[in-house]
Amino acid sequence: MKMPELKTGRFIPEDGLRITVQVPETRAQRIVDAVLAVTALKYGDYDRVTFQAAAGKQSFRSLRSGRNRATGAAVQVPCVELSFFLARDDAGAARVLENIYAAHPYEEPVIYVAPCMRTLHIRGLDEDNPNRFWNSPSEDWVPEEHR
Template sequence: MKLIQIYRIRTFVVPEYLDKVVHGVLAIDDLRYGNYKNVIWNSEGGIEQFVPSENSIPKEGTIGETTKVNSLKVEFSIPRDEELLAKIIEEGIYPHHPWDEPVVQVIEALESRKNS
């Protein structure tokens, strides 16, 4: 067993855009985890809430009004590589996500690898 430094990336997306975001990310990196690839977790059943501001371009909702939509949490990890991280966010997530300002969270962490 060994521990490797990774970025854990999390975003939230409406269900009908899940496959688009996943395919966008996988076009950049195959998301290997030990002997497996395309390793992504998603959790169903969340509600996303927001109020679009005057400068937003909302795909859902009305400027100045509270909007609530069903949302999925999507998570995956990559090696701690800043260039890869930027490419995944800028080319893999943003163009395939429906929101003009998607929430993308990045956490520095360690992950175990049994068979690496």
């Protein structure tokens, strides 16, 4: 898939990979820690940037060709989705995925790797924008350290 060419003075586009991992919620931090062991997940002026979706249900049926016995019907496991961006670096991406496999509790983890583009702000632009959280009374979601 060819990414669009975005030319603007407002942000810098950067090609990379979006990694999405489905994992039981109790194991999510292990996956994040495994990823952070090989990359800082830098996103512009920030690092350790990840997203975790609210818990949902992952469904599957074991065919018995793997380690687990066959299941007659699909079973469900409560899971979350973790996602993060990796700069386009094939060797680094392979190390990240290997660490996810090592930390994941499943034999066959559900991991999606998709090409994507992110946008990074140009430092110093638009800082007086009234929509920026620092230009208005603090809302509950603003971390205490930034109030």
